[in-house]
Each structure stands twice: as C-alpha cells, then as structure tokens.
Amino acid sequence: MSKVxxxxxxxxxxxxxxxxxxxxxxxxxxxAGVFNRVMQGxxxxxxxxxxxxxxxxxxxxxxxxxxxxxxxDFPPTTTIGQVCTVVYQYMTAHxxxxxxxxxxxxxxxxxEAYPPTADSSPGAKKQ
Numbered sequence: 001m002s003k004v005x006x007x008x009x010x011x012x013x014x015x016x017x018x019x020x021x022x023x024x025x026x027x028x029x030x031x032a033g034v035f036n037r038v039m040q041g042x043x044x045x046x047x048x049x050x051x052x053x054x055x056x057x058x059x060x061x062x063x064x065x066x067x068x069x070x071x072x073d074f075p076p077t078t079t080i081g082q083v084c085t086v087v088y089q090y091m092t093a094h095x096x097x098x099x100x101x102x103x104x105x106x107x108x109x110x111x112e113a114y115p116p117t118a119d120s121s122p123g124a125k126k127q
Contacts, residue, residue, distance in 0.1 A: 023058065023101070023102035023103070024098065024099060024100070024101065024102055025091065025097050025098035025099060025100050025101070025102050025105040026098040026099065027102065028055065028058060028091070028102040028105065028106065029091050029098055030051075031051050031052070031054050031055035031058070032055050032084075032087065032088040032091055033088075034048050034051040034052050034055065035051070035052040035055040035056065035084055035088060036085075036088050037052075038052040039052075039081065039084075039085070055084060056080055056084055058102070058106070059080070059083055059084045059087050059106055060080055060083075062102075062103055062106040062107055062110070063080075063083060063106075063110060065103070065107070066107050066110055066111070070116055071107065071110075071111055071116055072107075072110050072111060072114050072115075072116060073114055073115065073116045073117045074114050075114075078114070083110065083114075086109055086110065086113045086114075087106050087109045087110065089109075090105075090108070090109030090112065090113070091105060091109065094108075094109075
C-alpha cells in the first residue's frame, strides 16, 4: 500500500510547474502592487497578505539565483522588504518589461540596484 501511495505522490508532484519562467512580469507586477499596498498599511483584505507573500517569495528566490550566479551582491544589512521595494519601484518605472519573463525583470531590477562586486562572482575567493 505504501508503495502505491509513494508512486501516486511522485506522479502528482511531477505535474506541478516549478520553473520561474512560467510567470510573466505582468503577473508578478500584480503581486508587487499588493505588496506595496500592504507595506503602506492599506491591505484590502486578508488575501492581500498572501499575495504580498507570493511576491516576496518570488523575489527572494530570484535573489538567490542572482547571488548564486554572481550577478548580485547585497550589502549585509539588506532586508527582503528593501529588495521587494526596489523591484516594485523598478517595475513601476519599466512597464515595457512586463511582457517578458518575470525572473528576468526581477533580476534586471536587482542588478541595477545591487550590482556584483569582484568578490561576488562564482569562484571568487572569500576572505
């Protein structure tokens, strides 16, 4: 019985899209607007907190990709709230990018605000 259950779970998990490319800038900007509203203390409903969390999670995952690839370098005191605000402001200023892949839009925003340093490239020796 446990073997059948394990196979069923694996088949179910295999059908869940997990790639960042499935999101467009437009869909992420919708969440970004909700994030901004929540941060300003004006949520419309409890669902706004969930949507703001979706945006925060997406930006955090994109940030991890940028850090791991050596494309980003955050100061040690940077908060996820600051990073999300940077992305929201960038997206507001660059609506032509919304039709692209959301990951690229988020990374463009972060690269502009937090460019890599010589020590942040992959393989750089950390002291």
